[in-house]
Amino acid sequence: MSLRVFVTGGTFDKEYDELTGTLHFEATHVEEMLRRGRCMLDVNVEVLMMIDSLEMKESHRHRIVDACVACTETQIVITHGTDTMVETATVIAAAVTTKTIVLTGAMVPYAFGSSDGLFNLGSALSFVQALAPGVYVAMNGRCFRWDDVRKNRDVGVFEPLGEA
Amino acid sequence: MSLRVFVTGGTFDKEYDELTGTLHFEATHVEEMLRRGRCMLDVNVEVLMMIDSLEMKESHRHRIVDACVACTETQIVITHGTDTMVETATVIAAAVTTKTIVLTGAMVPYAFGSSDGLFNLGSALSFVQALAPGVYVAMNGRCFRWDDVRKNRDVGVFEPLGEA
Amino acid sequence: MSLRVFVTGGTFDKEYDELTGTLHFEATHVEEMLRRGRCMLDVNVEVLMMIDSLEMKESHRHRIVDACVACTETQIVITHGTDTMVETATVIAAAVTTKTIVLTGAMVPYAFGSSDGLFNLGSALSFVQALAPGVYVAMNGRCFRWDDVRKNRDVGVFEPLGEA
Amino acid sequence: MSLRVFVTGGTFDKEYDELTGTLHFEATHVEEMLRRGRCMLDVNVEVLMMIDSLEMKESHRHRIVDACVACTETQIVITHGTDTMVETATVIAAAVTTKTIVLTGAMVPYAFGSSDGLFNLGSALSFVQALAPGVYVAMNGRCFRWDDVRKNRDVGVFEPLGEA
Numbered sequence: 001m002s003l004r005v006f007v008t009g010g011t012f013d014k015e016y017d018e019l020t021g022t023l024h025f026e027a028t029h030v031e032e033m034l035r036r037g038r039c040m041l042d043v044n045v046e047v048l049m050m051i052d053s054l055e056m057k058e059s060h061r062h063r064i065v066d067a068c069v070a071c072t073e074t075q076i077v078i079t080h081g082t083d084t085m086v087e088t089a090t091v092i093a094a095a096v097t098t099k100t101i102v103l104t105g106a107m108v109p110y111a112f113g114s115s116d117g118l119f120n121l122g123s124a125l126s127f128v129q130a131l132a133p134g135v136y137v138a139m140n141g142r143c144f145r146w147d148d149v150r151k152n153r154d155v156g157v158f159e160p161l162g163e164a
Numbered sequence: 165m166s167l168r169v170f171v172t173g174g175t176f177d178k179e180y181d182e183l184t185g186t187l188h189f190e191a192t193h194v195e196e197m198l199r200r201g202r203c204m205l206d207v208n209v210e211v212l213m214m215i216d217s218l219e220m221k222e223s224h225r226h227r228i229v230d231a232c233v234a235c236t237e238t239q240i241v242i243t244h245g246t247d248t249m250v251e252t253a254t255v256i257a258a259a260v261t262t263k264t265i266v267l268t269g270a271m272v273p274y275a276f277g278s279s280d281g282l283f284n285l286g287s288a289l290s291f292v293q294a295l296a297p298g299v300y301v302a303m304n305g306r307c308f309r310w311d312d313v314r315k316n317r318d319v320g321v322f323e324p325l326g327e328a
Numbered sequence: 329m330s331l332r333v334f335v336t337g338g339t340f341d342k343e344y345d346e347l348t349g350t351l352h353f354e355a356t357h358v359e360e361m362l363r364r365g366r367c368m369l370d371v372n373v374e375v376l377m378m379i380d381s382l383e384m385k386e387s388h389r390h391r392i393v394d395a396c397v398a399c400t401e402t403q404i405v406i407t408h409g410t411d412t413m414v415e416t417a418t419v420i421a422a423a424v425t426t427k428t429i430v431l432t433g434a435m436v437p438y439a440f441g442s443s444d445g446l447f448n449l450g451s452a453l454s455f456v457q458a459l460a461p462g463v464y465v466a467m468n469g470r471c472f473r474w475d476d477v478r479k480n481r482d483v484g485v486f487e488p489l490g491e492a
Numbered sequence: 493m494s495l496r497v498f499v500t501g502g503t504f505d506k507e508y509d510e511l512t513g514t515l516h517f518e519a520t521h522v523e524e525m526l527r528r529g530r531c532m533l534d535v536n537v538e539v540l541m542m543i544d545s546l547e548m549k550e551s552h553r554h555r556i557v558d559a560c561v562a563c564t565e566t567q568i569v570i571t572h573g574t575d576t577m578v579e580t581a582t583v584i585a586a587a588v589t590t591k592t593i594v595l596t597g598a599m600v601p602y603a604f605g606s607s608d609g610l611f612n613l614g615s616a617l618s619f620v621q622a623l624a625p626g627v628y629v630a631m632n633g634r635c636f637r638w639d640d641v642r643k644n645r646d647v648g649v650f651e652p653l654g655e656a
Contacts (some may be wrong), residue, residue: 003378011346011349011376014439015389016436018339018435018436018484019481019482019483021339021351021380021411023349023351033283034305036279036283036320037279037281037283037284037304037305038280038283038303038304038305038320039283039304039305040304040305040306040321040322040323041304041305041306043305049320050347056172057177059213078176098223102239107202107346108344108346110342110439111437111441111442112440112441113201113439113440113441114180115200115604116200116201116202117280118204118286119197119200119201119282119283119286120201120202120286121283121286122282122283122284122285122286122305123201123287123288123290124290125243125285125287125291125305125307126286126287126290126291126294126302126307128250129305129306129307130290130291130294131294135404137469139202140201140202140203140204140205140286141198141201141203141204141205141207141290141295142204142205142293143290143294145250147248150314153347154347155347156202156346157202157204158204159204174493175510180600180601180604182503182599182600182648183647183648185503185515185544186512186513211556216513247513271510272508272510273508275604275605275606276508276603276604276605277441277603277604277605278603306587318511318513319511320510328556362633363613364606364607364608364611365608365611365612365632365633366599366608366611366630366632366633366648367611367633368630368633368634368649368650368651369632369633369634371633388634401592411615416526432572435530436541442528443528443532444528444529445528446532446610446611446614447530447595447610447611447613447614448529448614448616449523449611449614450610450611450613450614450615450633451529451615451617451618452618453615453633454614454615454616454618454619454622454630454633454635455618455622457655458618458619458635459622463534466618467530467531468529468530468531468532468533469526469529469531469532469535469614469617469618470532470533470621471618471622474645480534484530485532485533486529487532488633
């Protein structure tokens with residue numbers, strides 16, 4: 001049984017452009033990360049877009065939903081910017097109910113030494129195999145249902161709605 | 165609800181000793197790895213031993229079993245050398261049946277740039293939260309039951325018994 | 329005999345702010361870099377400012393010149409943003425003639441995995457010990473006199489004025 | 493004017509073999525390190541051998557001397573294990589007097605995150621351009637003449653003969 005990984009960009013895949021001194025996108029690092037994790041799962045990686053999640057519009061989210069519906073896999077991981085990850089999860093949950101879909105991302109780009117990206121990818125790929133159909137956010141070692149999670153921007157962590 | 169992480173050493177925690185040019189153990193890297201993963205789980209890390217799993221004797225495995233039985237947590241991750249990880253899992257499975265216990269490790273020390281350790285730790289902490297009681301090995305992005313896994317030493321990956 | 333290192337900021341010392349997703353300055357990494365290089369030189373590190381060299385004004389450069397004049401050391405390394413490194417070198421050269429002063433920087437922040445910073449710091453600390461009094465720029469493994477160097481912004485490397 | 497880099501192995505180039513759990517040699521990392529340092533020097537890299545310097549015999553040192561004599565470059569950097577670096581420097585100094593030759597190495601393999609290798613390579617490439625003909629050891633940010641240096645094995649640093 002194979003898994004699908006949809007790449008949408010986000011901090012996860014940002015790189016430092018040494019000519020301009022700014023952060024930008026080149027190719028995704030997901031394949032390199034899977035190799036580094038010695039991942040032996042049958043994973044199909046597909047880049048849907050490479051954008052900052054603050055720039056994600058309704059049309060982008062429709063593209064993601066369509067891809068989740070169209071693919072043959074029933075276990076899907078989506079790499080996504082953290083700022084609007086919950087919005088995208090909500091849109092997906094309204095449209096897809098028979099697949100297990102886990103969104104994840106990173107607070108620090110994978111290309112930077114101190115990134116949480118590899119930890120989060122390992123986490124998301126594991127939750128997606130073990131959980132019942134539904135839409136989830138995997139961050140900070142935890143897994144949240146799409147309707148019980150928010151990003152706490154003050155401290156940069158995800159938490160359930162009930163947590164202060 | 166809190167999780168327990170038992171550290172036993174293994175490649176995961178090996179370091180380069182620059183005075184002797186050999187690999188050895190100092191303190192565990194697990195806490196540093198949890199910080200890097202921005203892990204917000206309530207995790208109690210306890211170092212049981214710091215040894216190469218090829219040096220693990222019956223007495224060491226009894227110590228691990230005793231610790232699994234004695235702790236109040238019902239979700240336990242054990243970091244372990246890969247060479248005898250399956251043997252230890254087998255001993256634990258004979259003694260502990262009401263807890264979810266996931267063993268993991270690394271093919272390359274965390275202290276080296278290209279380690280799979282952070283990926284594996286994220287994976288193990290996720291499987292331990294999602295799976296039913298039992299003893300498992302989480303490596304290569306996959307999770308195996310203790311009685312259906314072996315390390316394929318020729319290629320350095322874990323596989324189910326049925327896989328060639 | 330001791331050396332002085334003056335820190336002024338620049339890409340060299342930039343970090344990723346995970347709450348805002350932007351690059352900013354915290355503490356300098358120079359001491360950590362000296363430890364990593366197992367540097368046994370008697371080095372006095374002093375932070376003069378932590379700014380992007382594009383924001384460097386005349387008053388900042390006067391502060392750097394004053395510090396070069398005032399310190400007792402005759403061998404000085406200055407970490408500096410690459411964009412206006414040559415301008416600062418020119419101002420220093422007009423004021424200080426009896427000391428060996430080497431400016432260096434980085435194209436990628438030290439905190440990011442692929443930084444050239446450690447290479448450049450090793451280079452600058454070596455040239456400053458070996459060269460006659462004067463003001464120099466050490467980048468790309470080369471050492472340039474202050475009046476025969478420019479940053480080629482198209483390719484992100486330093487070159488002598490005569491090179492196309 | 494071009495420089496020559498002769499690679500002989502040493503800790504500098506050691507890697508972790510994940511199948512055996514031991515340190516061994518594969519290809520040299522020098523070219524990758526030069527790219528990371530954005531080095532724009534005209535450098536010819538040549539691998540003479542890939543061995544631990546404790547295994548270096550008279551015949552190996554003769555090969556190194558012959559290579560130093562035969563090459564057209566007059567500025568030569570040699571990467572070398574630290575344990576017998578001074579012995580090799582002594583043999584070269586007896587045979588080559590008209591070139592500037594700088595030996596360097598690393599206390600921790602470049603492939604490991606915390607290596608001093610990039611710092612040392614930047615240092616050696618700089619000293620070799622700036623110093624008069626002679627044979628030198630560049631380690632710990634310092635440059636020593638071949639006849640006034642020893643490795644202090646207790647602390648893992650190089651020092652002049654007069655230093656306690």
